[in-house]
Amino acid sequence: MTHIIDNVFLGSYWDSMCPQIIDGNNIRYVISVSYECNSMPHYNHYKPDAVLHQRYDILGDQDMKPFIFETIYQTIKQAQQEGKGVLIHCVHGMHRSPTFVLYYLLRRYQATIDESLNYLKQRRPVVDPPINYLNLLLTLPKVKQTLLSIK
Numbered sequence: 648m649t650h651i652i653d654n655v656f657l658g659s660y661w662d663s664m665c666p667q668i669i670d671g672n673n674i675r676y677v678i679s680v681s682y683e684c685n686s687m688p689h690y691n692h693y694k695p696d697a698v699l700h701q702r703y704d705i706l707g708d709q710d711m712k713p714f715i716f717e718t719i720y721q722t723i724k725q726a727q728q729e730g731k732g733v734l735i736h737c738v739h740g741m742h743r744s745p746t747f748v749l750y751y752l753l754r755r756y757q758a759t760i761d762e763s764l765n766y767l768k769q770r771r772p773v774v775d776p777p778i779n780y781l782n783l784l785l786t787l788p789k790v791k792q793t794l795l796s797i798k
Contacts, residue, residue, distance in 0.1 A: 648672075649740070649771040653755075654732045655723060657748050657771055659740045660684045674732035675699060678719055680744050681737035682706045705743055708783045716750045716787060723751055745774040746784065753790050760784065 648658035648668050662668050663677050663684075675698050682704040701722060703715050719735065726733045737743035745767055752763040760781060767774050784790050 648734065651748055651767065651770050652752070653723075654727050654730075655748060655751060656732055656734045657740050657744055657767075657774075658734055658736045660736060660738050662740070663734060663736050669698060669734070672732045672734075673730075674734045675729070676701070676722055676726045676731060676733040678722065678733065678735045678744075678747070679703065679737070680705045680715075680719075680735065680747055682710075683738055684736070705737070708777075708779045711743075711746065711780070711783055713787050716747060717789065719747050720751055720754055720789075739773070740771065741773050741775050742777060742780065745771070746776045746780040749776065749781075749784060750787070750790065753784070 648656050648662035650672070651657050656672060656674060658668075660681065663679065668674070669677070677698050678701045680703045701719070703710075705711060723733050735744045735747055748767060749760070749763050752758055752766065753760065756763070758766070764776075764781070
């Protein structure tokens with residue numbers, strides 16, 4: 648698992664199962680953006696009151712709906728207000744979950760895609776969202792607004 652910025656952590660399914668990681672980083676929100684992981688047990692399966700778990704069945708960009716990006720963004724903001732950590736994960740923390748973290752970086756810090764992706768790769772070198780995921784980000788209304796405002 649990698650601490651990205653603020654209260655945001657990016658990781659894999661296995662990170663979501665580790666009590667030392669969840670408890671040790673004050674993570675109280677776990678967001679799974681992986682179809683494959685959502686049928687398997689998670690940490691809150693063993694401690695139901697310990698974390699709020701949001702699950703999104705995402706196989707590819709066709710499942711990445713604008714409302715999911717915005718819901719995750721709002722969850723991160725909520726957790727910040729509460730002083731809690733958020734773990735966003737897919738199977739390996741390389742493709743799907745980094746795309747949602749990129750959305751957060753774009754919205755929160757009004758950075759470009761290149762700046763956000765470079766920062767994310769510095770923090771977690773295995774990050775490698777497919778080009779179609781990056782292109783999808785550019786079509787989202789809130790990202791368009793952000794990119795227009797920084798030109």
